[in-house]
Amino acid sequence: MLSPEDAWSAIATEAETLGIEQVSRAAAVGRVLAEDLTATVDVPAHDVSAMDGFALGGDVDAGTVLPVDGIVAAGDPPGAELRPGAALRIMTGAPAPAGADRVIPIEQTEFGAAAAGTGTVRIVETVPAGSHIRRQAEVTAAGGPLLAVGELLTPGGAGVLATHGIHEAPVYRRPTVATLSTGDEIVPAEAEPGPGQLRDSHRDFLRAALSQLGIEARSLGIARDDPVELRAKVERGLDSDVLLISGGVSMGEFDFVEQVLGDTGLGCRFLFDAVAIQPGKPLVAARHDRGWVFGLPGNPASAMVTYWLLVRPLLRRMTGLADGFWQGALRGRLKGGLPFAKGRDRFLPCRLEFSSGEVLVDPRPPLGSHDLVAYGAGAGLVRVPKFSAPAAVGESCEVLPL
The missing domain is CATH 3.40.980.10 (MoaB/Mog-like domain)
Structure with a gap:
């Protein structure tokens, strides 16, 4: 035995693992990738603003008032230019104009009509160069790694595939x-x-x-x-x-x-x-x-x-997941006592509570191996090692959440 x-x-x-099959993005969620996936596009596709605010070029002292030459919105094609000594109203996700090296959040300005891309804006607080600009391909670069073999595709991963125009994914059957x-x-x-x-x-x-x-x-x-x-x-x-x-x-x-x-x-x-x-x-x-x-x-x-x-x-x-006997077991603290075990490891049903960073284990000793109710209501299995003495409330134990 x-x-x-x-x-x-x-x-x-x-x-x-079994064979590999291609399934749709939606069907691939909860499945394990059987091959590496490669990025198809740069993300972001170009330098973009990370904030709603104003695009500036160079250092600007607090209290400076700048003319606002226009507005750049998300979805606008790249190509806007910022002239020296001016500002451009810019939205989150909008392409950074040529000549801009930073974006100052709108909360750090006094703007009035400048919110519509006209008038002037007063700088209340300064920001250093590079602030609030997301650089082209800083998330992914076309041709670079995207998702790796062995990864479990999550709902977020489905969004990643959609961003890259990947309609099907190779997964383990x-x-x-x-x-x-x-x-x-x-x-x-x-x-x-x-x-x-x-x-x-x-x-x-x-x-x-x-x-x-x-x-x-x-x-x-x-x-x-x-x-x-x-x-x-x-x-x-x-x-x-x-x-x-x-x-x-x-x-x-x-x-x-x-x-x-x-x-x-x-x-x-x-x-x-x-x-x-x-x-x-x-x-x-x-x-x-x-x-x-x-x-x-x-x-x-x-x-x-x-x-x-x-x-x-x-x-x-x-299915490609890493798992094994007793893998995923946690250390817990007993809320109820455990009986002794003779020549075989015992696995008893229990309820689990997660409190202040620790796992509280409440054993539900069954009537026997026929006690479907006790095991069916258990949220975990607590292990009683063979030849172990009874364990008291407050002692440490091993438990496998189900």
Whole structure:
């Protein structure tokens, strides 16, 4: 049985990004760039004013009154000229006139009719040369670097692409994921369960969790506890990049997932079949020539924990993001005590508060690995290392926000 770190190492060794696809700017938001992007234009395209005010040429003492020869607005073509000893009214974003070496903000002047580009302006406070002028190409230069491979495109990044007339972006393809629930006792969430039956919570949990990554899950429904039916559905799922099977991976008489995946005709190669965590010990990970298969535990909380700790980091890696087991965990301070752990690391649901620069962790100890409510309401997982003693209120802990 592997430690969670070793289980992740076995996964990470074989984790790879998928192919590259071109998508629209809007569709690229939240995706990872697969290639470097180059600036197509200078930004700014020419020297422009950074303030509403007056363009000046050379040093001007406070109290000086200058004639105003006109006005330059944003959108005007470059080419205006400032004659010596005069000023030009100028707007933010307007091209700096030839002969101007600074812009004085309007708040540092007394201007009267000069606001309309006529009359005179009195300088109240001086500004040094270069003030409030944005230089051509100071943000980006045409042909220079714009956005780098591996960057997550944000809404702001979409604006950058629009500025440069880039309508599509190369991004890593998101994995296709199929989900399959198992068990004679499982019925669809929309159905009314009979005696001894349970609604399928796994499908909706996985569908929602995958949607957070921008992945639309394909449901294969529910497979009964029959190896022939299970194999048929598994074969359908193997055309996806990742197949997530829930249930049927423990030691029961009707747990057939490992048996089916071990059939030589499916071409699966096991990485591991158990991880030293609680909940979530019976986790199966396998590879085949087209992708990945995970057999998640049937207990809902166990399925959640194994997904958060080991499956989600893989999916993020496949889309080009840097991630790993327990990556993104924070140090926090306990608002409630933690129980001891025996031979496996425990991961308990908790609520989080962010106060005065620290993370306050309020553990919500579950009734067991079947306690979907406790884990479903948790905002994070707090780690209780194996063989650790109970922890008291105020002690430090590690927590992974979800």
